[in-house]
Amino acid sequence: MTNSGHAEFTSRVPLHTFTGESGYLTGMIDYEENIIDFYLDLNTLRTGIDRRDRDMFRTLNVDEYPFAEFTGEFETLPDLQSAEKQFVVVVGEFTVNGVTQNLIIEGSIQSDENGIVLAANWNLLLKDYEIEPPGILFYRVNDEVNIHVKALLKPQKREESLNNN
């Protein structure tokens, strides 16, 4: 369980890329039920320019759809006791802007003395989620956005996670 994971996106406009980050990725892995559930309050994303943040929130309709969410399962359960980094494939549904799409994400998982470190990286197309790429005059934000997440999950009882995160 975590509520302080790192989520990051990288977007491109002509001659320039910019990054938005949040340290409020919340999620859990229910190993017994093979459920992975993560969400991010999109209002916590920051790109470094507050006016660009405001435009981003407007583009993502965060007032109506405040969360980006992923719920899914491991294709093959990893060994959570192993201290070695393991390659994992996760299958599930990703929702943003109120639009849900099936998604397969590749990532890694590794146990250490503090918990389980989960990392994943994938690309999404804004048009798949009915997000109109913002544009100014002659340039427009690229339709493809790279997402990177990394979280340290600490052990917690299942009931506690579901009732009180």
Next chain:
Amino acid sequence: MKTKSLFGIIASITSLILFQDITQAQLPRERVQIDEPVENVFWATTNIGISTVRNLSASNLNTTIVHTFGPVNSGIDQFFGLDDGANTRIGIDYGISDRLSIGIGRMTFNKIVDIRGKYNFLRQSTNGNRPIDLAVKTSAGINTTSGIELEFSDRLSFLLSAMAARKFNRFSLQLTPMFAHFNLVADGNPNRLFGLGILFNYELNDRFSVSSEYLPVIGKRNSGTRDALGVALNIDTGGHIFQLFFTSSQWHGEQFIMANNRDRFLEGDFRFGFNIYRVFGLGR
């Protein structure tokens, strides 16, 4: 047909059960409560001619271009002041941290180069813990006009101002007591000037706001000068902020407005001008 319908019903029920299972297994979605600063107390770092509490984020570079033309009441012959030549200031400011910025600029009148810094002590917070913005600005201006045989120290002027502001829903108000010092002044004029800037901004929507500023000089003032007044329309284009304004003063920078404005806005002595702001994120 019946088989298909039956299959559809079974599939729907199965999906519903599965969806319920997944939903029940999900974490409850909760919004993050961040104690963050209130945004857009003012839309730009300067409102017409007076600095606002707005500051740059760390590693942001703000470019500004400011023009004020001649008096509108000069009529069609001077195309309402546009033919009179503008006092132009071009400048850049850089955010060293989210609270501290430094900048430099140059304006046409007296070829003044100014260096300035702004620091935010307090930021009004969305949860109400901090009710106001508090900031200070300091600036030094250097008259770089050649051939006037002034000592370097005689070319200098200084400004120290404090800014207190609060945003009430769409309406923002700022009070700016300020102190200016000119090393060299004309006979009879004071070296020190005190003023109180009064600014407001009202957001019409996400793209437009109207703002105004009034700068009375308090106490002894330069001979023939008047308190400055201006009104502006702010336009947020997404990448730029444009301020289109009418103002009595053709000067830029608080100390120069206090020292030099001789026009009375309410008597029709005002001029058109515009400010353009563009922020570049250099950090990421």
